[in-house]
Amino acid sequence: MIKQTFQNPLLSGFYPDPSICRVGEDYYMVTSSFVYYPGLPIFHSRDLIHWEQIGHGIERPDQFDYKNCETSLGLWAPTIRYHEETFYIINTFVSEGREARRDNYIITAKDPVGPWSDPVFVEHADGIDSSLFFDDDGSMWYAGNYICPEALYEGHHGIYLCELDPGTFQFKGERRIIWDGSKSRSKWIEAPHIYKKDGYYYLMVAEGGTFINHSVMMARCTAIDGTYEICPRNPIVSHRHLPPLSDISVTGHADIVETQNGEWWMVLLAVRPYQNDSSISTTENCGHFHYNLGRETFMAPVIWDEDGWLRLANETGLINREERLPNLPAAYVPLADPNDDFESDTLAMIWNTIHPPVTPFYSLTERKGFLRLTLCPDRISEITTPAFIGRRQQHKLCQAKTAMEFTPASHMEEAGLVLIQDDRFNYIFTKAIKNGQTILRVAKTESGTYSILRELPVEPAERIYLSAQCNETTYSFYYGYSEREMICAMDGLDAALLSSTVNGGFTGAYMGMYASSNGSESENHADFDWFHYFY
Structure with a gap:
């Protein structure tokens, strides 16, 4: 009997901030890599379950100067998109401290295997976790987060939008704030993604920080740069109400994709914690809550309700270790060999x-x-x-x-x-x-x-x-x-x-x-x- 479920995580170990896109029957995904090089691992699948790494977005030493970047700096939260026979990755390069310097850039490729172009930096694009959206009229839009200059509370962030020149990748026109976190008393809003469906522009963001209050929230508007309505059921995904030492915790930072069969699936990060009565002090007030594997990539089915809002399409309303398979033909890929005898002249993609x-x-x-x-x-x-x-x-x-x-x-x-x-x-x-x-x-x-x-x-x-x-x-x-x-x-x-x-x-x-x-x-x-x- 053929098994009808798969096991999360989709990508085990340190593969956070997943972003996904579909081109015909092919799916592509990229995750953060911070200071590890080559950077921005890129994966391919035809069934959303079996993934094969096919390349890296950053694989030439002269693309960035990592000097003085501590381990949690570097390449943060990429977004991958496809438009008119070209793949795009937009990403934030963080250096000189987490709050000091953040440069947002775009790289492109005709083939996701590479080679990818040198980075083109978007001038005056502050904030982190930038994203791209291509509208039906061919216009190209930049979405990013910002720290409110007159913050009303800790973590008062928002999302801004600006059109990009498709030739130069530079801002075109005025920036517009489309989600001020104070509307929903949200904290640390980041990782914006825009989708268009049934006459609405949907904005999905991460919220609550990168620890146990992490979550996914949504808003929508009939105009891309209009006043966005906040989803009344926010957060649409979170495990913040569960005990921290649940099997899966810290769920957030999501992207969604529609299959060629009309299903919708969400990829997101989460962690698998363990309890350790250690005397080593933590940087968070988390007791004995630990995770060494980092933030991993998980997946779950989602559905658009009659009221037009997104929700998880399973019985628990949670991110589960076991989930049903997508309605796609199984497409197995060669299993990545965890062992290396160093017989090749180049390093395998598992190495950094x-x-x-x-x-x-x-x-x-x-x-x-x-x-x-x-x-x-x-x-x-x-x-x-x-x-x-x-x-x-x-x-x-x-x-x-x-x-x-x-x-x-x-x-x-x-x-x-x-x-x-x-x-x-x-x-x-x-x-x-x-x-x-x-x-x-x-x-x-x-x-x-x-x-x-x-x-x-x-x-x-x-x-x-x-x-x-x-x-x-x-x-x-x-x-x-x-x-x-x-x-x-x-x-x-x-x-x-x-x-x-x-x-x-x-x-x-x-x-x-x-x-x-x-x-x-x-x-x-x-x-x-x-x-x-x-x-």
């Missing part, structure tokens, strides 16, 4: 660096079948571009394992595995030397302070196997001199260190390979034969 490597620090060709990391002075605990190649942690229970060949030449050199939320919160498991003795070092960075947790002597063998075990509330490190040998280096490490509620950021945990000369110059390197991810 922190910031674009303007000066290359890795190679897949210098030693065929190995990923070679050149030891860089940069440290993983700095806002910089360390010699780090990582992938998302996508499961609460998982294991990462690698085979490394590395001989440290000085006490400043180290290489191995890193589990990281950002430069201020991470675990480091590396091979090094101390007083002439080969050691394995377990260290952590907490609130920006680096400390060594354990150093244990090991054999000076060139090849060593390193692994990290994730057990929802704890992490453990193991090593061995053969592939199946698992000697515990340190267990029971508090997973809350890598929780988004601890670092107060917008990303999820990464795990990967790392090499550093810790501020000194080095010509040494570390070779990684393979990296396996089990779940």
